[in-house]
Amino acid sequence: MNLLERDEDDQGLSESLHDDGTNNNHNRHKTVSPAAGEHPLQYNYTFWFSRRTPSRPASSQSYEQNIRQIGTVASVEQFWKFYSHLVRPGDLSGHSDFHLFKEGIKPMWEDDCNRSGGKWIIRLRKGLASRFWENIILAMVGEQFMVGEEVCGAVVSIRFQEDILSIWNKTSNDQTTTSRIRDTLRRVxxxxxxxxxxxxxxxxxxxDNSSFRNTKISL
Incomplete structure (x- = not known):
């Protein structure tokens, strides 16, 4: 699937992306910076995409192999330039996920920044994913949650009968932080x-994922 359609003359993203929207190996660890005159974000953010067959539960290894970076942004201008060319979540099909995480944090439970954390989950009826995804990531990059470095990223998961929105934070046992994130979600x-x-x-x-993988079904 072509997730990113952009002009070949778009030099703002060309250093970190192939024309097909994926990172190349040479620039994978190259730091993205705001261009002169741009408005820097407080943190750099990386877009990721994953897709899998629902009947095949993913192990952490296969999940990591399946997920791919599609771009990193460092300024308000870079964010909008990139986001405006991305496929909207509501136009995705099958079992697909968009992730937007702070640069350096993989959208995986096992990542060091996520290991002790958790996520707020909102289940959406079909047709709402694109608007809600835009609202939640704008709130995140705009630092509206006011919980310091606690927010790690956000995920929108496209499924057959419903879509799922979630926001991840670092410390699951910090009730004050998780409550503030919940209240901000309700507002934004x-x-x-x-x-x-x-x-x-x-x-x-x-x-839960481990238990599901180890369950044997007798026919």
């Missing part, structure tokens, strides 16, 4: 008061 997404939100630690996710 304009969620009704009765919206169900679930908080899940990454340790629980790892345990």
């Amino acid at each position: 997404l304009n969620l009704p008061a009765n919206t169900i939100m679930e908080y899940k630690t990454h340790n629980d996710s790892l345990r």
Whole structure:
């Protein structure tokens, strides 16, 4: 799938991206910086994409092989230049995920920055993913959550019957931080008061995933 359509003359992203939207090996670790006159973000952010077959539960190794970087941004201008050329989540098909994480943090439970953390989960009816994804990542890069370095990234997961939005933070047992993130989510997404939100630690996710992989089904 072509996730990124951009002009070949777009030099602002050309150093970190191939024309097909993937990072090349030579520039994978090259630091992205704001250009002269641009408005820097407080943190650099990296877009990732993953897709898998639903009937095949992913191990951490196969998941890491399947996920790929599609670009890193360091300024407001770079963000909009990149984001405006990305496919919208609502236009994705199958079992697909977009991730936006601080540069240097992989969107994996096992990453050192995520290991002790968790995520707020919001389940969406079909048709809402694109708007809600835009709102949540704008709030994140705009530092609206006001929890210091706690926020790691956000994920939108496209599924067949519903879509799932989540935001990850570093410290699952910090109730003050997790509550503030929840309240900010309600505000920036304009969620009704009765919206169900679930908080899940990454340790629980790892345990559930391991149990699922080890389950034997008898026919």
